[in-house]
Amino acid sequence: MEIxxxxxxQCVIIGITGRLDTTNYSVLEKKIMELIDNNSTKILxxxxxxxxxxxxxxxxxxxxxxxxxxxxxxxxxxxxxxNISEIFEISGFTSIFDIHxxxxxxxxxx
Amino acid sequence: xxxxxHYTDPNSEDMMRDLEEIPRCPxxxxxxxxxxxTDIKYQGGLKDWGRKLNNTFNNLLYANxxxxxxxxxxxxxxxxFIPDEVLQKKTSNNTCFAxxxxxxxxxxxxxxxxxQDLYLNCKVAIHYCTExxxxxxxxxxxxxYGSDIDLTARLMTKCVENRIVLSEKFYIKVVNDLINMGLxxxxxxxxxxxxxxxxxFRGVPVSTAYRVIDVQ
Numbered sequence: 192m193e194i195x196x197x198x199x200x201q202c203v204i205i206g207i208t209g210r211l212d213t214t215n216y217s218v219l220e221k222k223i224m225e226l227i228d229n230n231s232t233k234i235l236x237x238x239x240x241x242x243x244x245x246x247x248x249x250x251x252x253x254x255x256x257x258x259x260x261x262x263x264x265x266x267x268x269x270x271x272x273x274n275i276s277e278i279f280e281i282s283g284f285t286s287i288f289d290i291h292x293x294x295x296x297x298x299x300x301x
Numbered sequence: 302x303x304x305x306x307h308y309t310d311p312n313s314e315d316m317m318r319d320l321e322e323i324p325r326c327p328x329x330x331x332x333x334x335x336x337x338x339t340d341i342k343y344q345g346g347l348k349d350w351g352r353k354l355n356n357t358f359n360n361l362l363y364a365n366x367x368x369x370x371x372x373x374x375x376x377x378x379x380x381x382f383i384p385d386e387v388l389q390k391k392t393s394n395n396t397c398f399a400x401x402x403x404x405x406x407x408x409x410x411x412x413x414x415x416x417q418d419l420y421l422n423c424k425v426a427i428h429y430c431t432e433x434x435x436x437x438x439x440x441x442x443x444x445x446y447g448s449d450i451d452l453t454a455r456l457m458t459k460c461v462e463n464r465i466v467l468s469e470k471f472y473i474k475v476v477n478d479l480i481n482m483g484l485x486x487x488x489x490x491x492x493x494x495x496x497x498x499x500x501x502f503r504g505v506p507v508s509t510a511y512r513v514i515d516v517q
Contacts, residue, residue: 213398217489245393247405247489253410253413281356282359282360282362283420287414
């Protein structure tokens with residue numbers, strides 16, 4: 192998995208490429224915690240190049256959402272591939288996350 | 302597929318020879334149970350418990366990852382057995398540590414989901430088995446028998462809602478995975494692992510060491 196970070200006027204975009212699973216979820220966890228520690232409370236996770244997510248990956252996203260919500264910030268996701276969308280659906284995540292089709296759509300809500 | 306054991310002569314010497322030659326099949330055995338599912342059957346009927354069981358089993362992604370290895374279910378308790386050779390071929394969940402992490406995460410997601418009416422909390426017992434054979438006494442069935450399978454079932458007696466009970470044998474495999482990956486011992490859910498407990502389980506002639514991880 193690779194992570195890249197883009198700072199925009201509205202938010203910080205974290206792009207995930209590859210598989211988010213038990214072997215690498217801590218990298219994403221560290222990145223989200225770093226942003227929170229630096230008072231970045233508007234985070235968009237761009238998932239169009241993420242092709243797999245395990246429960247460990249979902250756990251980190253849920254923790255990110257909870258922390259940012261407590262800080263009255265915004266945590267959103269965009270560009271989920273079909274198989275990832277399905278996992279979000281069966282995990283009951285589609286109702287609790289702010290999910291957008293594309294980065295452009297997502298940036299409108301920040 | 303399991304070796305089918307079936308002889309009509311109760312004193313068959315061929316059967317004795319056959320049983321002697323059956324190889325061991327080392328791997329991970331785990332039992333998982335869904336809490337309160339019996340209560341819900343009485344309270345809410347099929348629609349309510351069926352919905353929650355569907356949602357809960359779907360959310361246990363690690364189990365779905367190995368769904369061909371669900372060996373048997375008794376009530377709402379399910380037993381999975383993952384032979385070493387199957388685990389090693391996976392691209393994800395291919396070590397004991399990875400599997401434990403995903404089990405923890407799945408239980409965490411259910412426990413911490415904002416809508417508590419969708420899922421039921423779970424408990425899991427895991428053991429690394431060496432005394433186990435892939436045999437069946439019923440044609441066409443896949444099954445595993447052995448003293449280590451029995452021990453995994455015994456570990457379930459130490460399990461409560463949102464808890465993972467792991468035998469010391471499984472814990473050592475997890476620790477070895479961490480060493481191989483160059484990761485510290487407190488990585489992931491292992492930061493929450495208990496001290497070692499000992500228990501004399503019914504029918505097991507020696508004391509069994511185990512640890513627990515309570516999902517936060």
